[in-house]
Amino acid sequence: MAIACMLVISATTTFSAYLLKPIVDDGFVEGEWSTLYWYCAILVAVYIIRGFAMYGQTVLLAKIGNNVVARYQRRLFDHLMRLDIGYFTASRSGQLTAQIAQNVTGIRNLLNTTVAATARQIPTLVGLGGMMVFMDPVLSLAVFIIGPPMIYAINYLTRRVRGLAREAVEINSRYLGAMQESIQGIAIVKAFTMEDALSGKMSGLIGRAENRSNKIARVSERMTPITEILVGVSVAAVLVYAGWRASTQGVPPGSVIAFIGAMLFAYEPVRKLARVPVDLERALVNARMIYDILDAEPQQGDAPVAEALQVKEGNVLFDRVSFAYAEHMPVLHGVTLEAKAGRTTAIVGPSGAGKSTLFALLQRFHDLDDGKITIDVQDISLVTKHSLRSAIAYVSQHPYLFEGTIRDNIRYGRPDATDAEIDEAARLANAEEFILRQPQGYETLVGESGATLSGGQRQRLSIARAIVRNAPILLLDEATSALDNESEAKVQQALDRVMKTRTTLVIAHRLSTVINADQIIVLEEGRLVEQGTHRTLVRKPHGIYARFYRMQTEKTDDLLEAAPVDSGGAKRAPRTKETEERR
Known part of the structure; x- marks a missing residue:
């Protein structure tokens, strides 16, 4: 249903761009006002349909994403409960919890990014591109020239983001794990006046996490100026060519305006699709780290012929x-x-x-x-x-x-x-x-x-x-x-x-x-x-148990002799040989 809503959005976007040609040519150039009103009414209906489709897509994808997160959370917890004690001995509980909390949303982002790119951005771009070719094949060449440099930039940034994203998750996991442990052990922190030492340690981890996040932002956002520059050059080239053709060949402006409208509509899916590989790589890093946990096999399973224990006596x-x-x-x-x-x-x-x-x-x-x-x-x-x-x-x-x-x-x-x-x-x-x-x-x-x-x-x-x-x-x-x-x-x-x-x-x-x-x-x-x-x-006399017992009883007697007055105020009788033997 979400994909159907996305396809409706793609279709209405393409149709909206197409409507610009008859609106300009018939309504403005030819002066047919009844036709203009009719096309404007159609445009309003298109946007009403588009609005409901966008609402349905957003709500449905959110529901799907939340369900994916919930199912992976249940799956992770059930899997952790099946793992043996050795796995938890080798892992810091706070860091493991923080890593799961950070990475499980990566599965949702992976799904949303993939579905949105496949069912909305690509169909929209294909539809608008087809319309642009239909309107003016020559102008379309100016747009498609930006493809190769953009693909090269995307591949470069994707490789850079991959390593940075994993490092960021690991640093944030250490920070969140250390914070959880500090809160759980707050009594010891206060008792040993560890506040300054832990604050210094946390400040270092937070600083590393901040620097890593800043670097990811710098690398991943490099697509924005690259995309803007390429699109700006394309739009300028189209306008120059369209202006020259209109002035020298008398071509009606409707086709050019519809073409420019389609190109501007196409800018949004192009921009989002340019970010898809980078966003996918970050989401895949999260997903891989989740599957590092899910793929961990219990080292201590039941034997193939294991049967239920039958306790009759309990020896x-x-x-x-x-x-x-x-x-x-x-x-x-x-x-x-x-x-x-x-x-x-x-x-x-x-x-x-x-x-x-x-x-x-x-x-x-x-x-x-x-x-x-x-x-x-x-x-x-x-x-x-x-x-x-x-x-x-x-x-x-x-x-x-x-x-x-x-x-x-x-x-x-x-x-x-x-x-x-x-x-x-x-x-x-x-x-x-x-x-x-x-x-x-x-x-x-x-x-x-x-x-x-x-x-x-x-x-x-x-x-x-x-x-x-x-x-x-x-x-x-x-x-x-x-x-x-x-x-x-x-x-x-x-x-x-x-x-x-x-x-x-x-x-x-x-x-x-x-x-x-x-x-x-x-x-x-x-x-x-x-x-x-x-x-x-x-x-x-020389047994270990006897030695332990003597140590504990002598300690008790020493404590008793250190308090010679009983609760009634009478002095306690000193130990004699007879009482010692009886003891």
Whole structure:
């Protein structure tokens, strides 16, 4: 329909130029006023049709362009959700978001430019050119002489714009990404008085972006003076020739005026068509950068024979698992451990020992270098990732909330959860009390990344999200680290109730939270070095776990001795050999 409107515009433009000949010859030269009125009425009707056609073309192309943008936005987001963790690890999120926002409109511009050139400018130019040849073949030669130099100029400018446009997009992406990161980390910026340093950095990026945009404008707009000069020369040549012929040969002016009218009408499509290759090249740069993302293949797909995971009991086995994030930088070395169904397995060790990596591998965020992981004897590399992750509830050390309400964020754990189930999960996570104090209760918007809530509140919502998921396997990565002592005790009670019927793996630095675990795994430098219960491990005088435990308990005792007066005002009794042994 948009193309039909454009063809109508092209036809009315050509016909408008043609009407000038009978209007001048019959109306002005011959003095036939009735004929003049008739042709003027036709001209008004032509412009009415042209006006509605232009309105239809503009509205329809806008609708098509907006739909193209919307479809590519959906397509990009769906594709990004299918890519593996490694892609996002290698890309800066702010810069990636900015690049998508800039480039997705390039697809629309590409479509609009192509359609407008094909269905409107070219037919208009062909129609007017044909009419000019029909009116006066000799005069037409003066117009068509401008073609070769214009084509040469277009090719030159197109090559220049190609590289500049890509550089401009990349610089602008860096600038927008840096701005997004600065806003998200504004608390750190203020705390470390980084304002001046970041302002200097941003000023440099903005300056580079400004210079690049100015250079693109200088290069791409060079077509304007070139076109104007060539068209001006052509018009002048036509007028000189037409004047000479009218004075020496007595040719009626109607044909010449119609010819000049057609030539002036043709100037607009010529000017726009001259810019089409330059505009197309800029749009193609945007489109290519979008397809750089869309063409990125997930590095970690499902196996061709992958089936849905069937969890009957929930036994998890890491069998001689080895893994490295980068070559020659191994993180895990042949780790073998079993987390039995319905029991709690705690994983402890110093930072960098590989604890969080075990969780990432269990969820298949990465593929193993060697060994295998099974759930109820099913190799997780041979089941679908969706079914695997649907069987796991995960509470991160750093809770993350998404745009929406408190209820929305809990429901992300299981989209089909009822409001009653969400309320129950919030109660179990000790979150209901602070939720009900919010202005709209469960319908309160959480702000960007949950900025309106404290760290402990965000963590309790994260725990509620894991509870409502009702998955057979529960992963807790320092799940209570952000809570105060009172809230931690209440949430730990709730987790204890939830953990009884699930296979639970817990990462903990505070050993007081894993004393009651059914088994404790101790990792050091990517190797399993100790395994057992708290009672057995703490009795090993030279064991790593015992050393960690002594360090934490002695630190606690030091804090107690530093405050010798209790809440009732009585002095605390000093430690004796008997109390030390009992401890």
